[in-house]
Amino acid sequence: MIYLDNNATTRIDPRVLETMMPYLTDNFANAASTHAFGLGANDAVKLARQQVSELIGSEMHEVVFTSGATEAINLAIKGVAENYQNKGKHIITVQTEHTAVLDVCRYLENKGFEVTYLPVQPDGLLDLEVLKSALRPDTILVSVMLVNNETGVIQPIKEIAALSHQAGALFMTDGTQAIGKLQVNVDDLGIDLMPLSAHKFYGPKGVGALFIRQRRPWRIKLEALLHGGGHEGGKRSGTLNVAGIAGLGKAAELAQKEMKQDSQRIGNIRDELEKELLKIEGTRINGNAKSRLYNVTNILFEGCDSDALIMGLNDIAISNGSACTSASIEPSHVLIAHGLSETEAFSCLRFSLGRFNSVEEVAGVVGKVKLVVEGLRAMVF
Structure with a gap:
């Protein structure tokens, strides 16, 4: 996992x-x-x-x-x-x-x-x-x-x-x-x-x-x-x-001592992951790309249901919003407030990285996401 x-x-x-x-x-x-x-x-x-x-x-x-x-x-x-x-x-x-x-x-x-x-x-x-x-x-x-x-x-x-x-x-x-x-x-x-x-x-x-x-x-x-x-x-x-x-x-x-090095290393991994994911057609970042925490990217995958994406990526732990509202069938109130439609809000994934992630994981994640996105879009269209 x-x-x-x-x-x-x-x-x-x-x-x-x-x-x-x-x-x-x-x-x-x-x-x-x-x-x-x-x-x-x-x-x-x-x-x-x-x-x-x-x-x-x-x-x-x-x-x-x-x-x-x-x-x-x-x-x-x-x-x-x-x-x-x-x-x-x-x-x-x-x-x-x-x-x-x-x-x-x-x-x-x-x-x-x-x-x-x-x-x-x-x-x-x-x-x-x-x-x-x-x-x-x-x-x-x-x-x-x-x-x-x-x-x-x-x-x-x-x-x-x-x-x-x-x-x-x-x-x-x-x-x-x-x-x-x-x-x-x-x-x-x-x-x-x-x-x-x-x-x-x-x-x-x-x-x-x-x-x-x-x-x-x-x-x-x-x-x-x-x-x-x-x-x-x-x-x-x-x-x-x-x-x-x-x-x-x-x-x-530990945070006080290691925050700077953590931010640099995790930020580099996030940037690499995001860059590769955005090469998938029909994707875009949600939220301000500059005034943003270094460890997270929230991406819209057009034409893909986020729950189906998560099920397809069964060996990757990701989410489609806050874990505290995971039981809700409502779209993310955060993304709706950004102006996304309900369909768009139901097509987004949050990738949030941490101290124990590595850059070596990026290629595998991107490859699996691409396969699942292509499969879902083929079913829809």
Whole structure:
């Protein structure tokens, strides 16, 4: 199996697993226990908090550990809605956001909040003038993802954050697909809230974090989703997943050290794969080809059903959109927002590469894709 679905999840790095193993075997103590055994587990949590904070340029106390990005997104958006509704009940987000953000916003609409879903341009980028016109005195939060999970499009986050702050709104960016792959500094970009997930950058599943700004220009207050014990500064109660948190920390440390070389090597493989795939007649890239993450390409194959393509490529792991919506029979909301028709949206594949892919895999992948595309088109026409 050639694995090209790294935006869905990544293989755990062996060095991360090695870091986790002691906390799954001998060092199994509860990090909240006050005996020496528990204090040792707590030290592992402290180290991981430091490693994550160093990766994103925050302070340690601004990192709250969660079960993953989805929980972090819920904590951030619902927490702001609960705590800042005296200022207003207006939230702004984008039509191409991950469903974790969109579903929370729809939930809040049923609770009396007003949500503006901004369109994107055909290349997936947000028009800043459209954002300006949507901002209001009662806007309490703007949420725009840094890197799109389906197309890899990178939004101009620094400019978006500045506009949000000028209007008196908090700014959140979903960093799930960016952290560990791009250099991200929360202060440089003006980020107030940022969810992230370990399994997107070679860490374990079931653990993530939320950055919550606690320094100037403001200290953000969030209402907790989970109560009972007051863990994580009262923001997320529950016994800490010490092994997972240690793994997240190690993944963050490795990303900080190896991000540059990873980006160059993976980017070269992606470019070679994309170049060869685009030689197939009736193909084109979805999304902005320049403002895009180096590891992903989303390609339209005219006249081919993406599910049929995936079935035909049974020894290559690829996807036709977000793994979180794979049970849906609806076309990708991201590609529809780009202006694709339903038929076109059902004819696209996402190839997302990672640390464990090699350039030697490209020729085999391209050859198999070409054969399957030709076969499907012959059946249709």
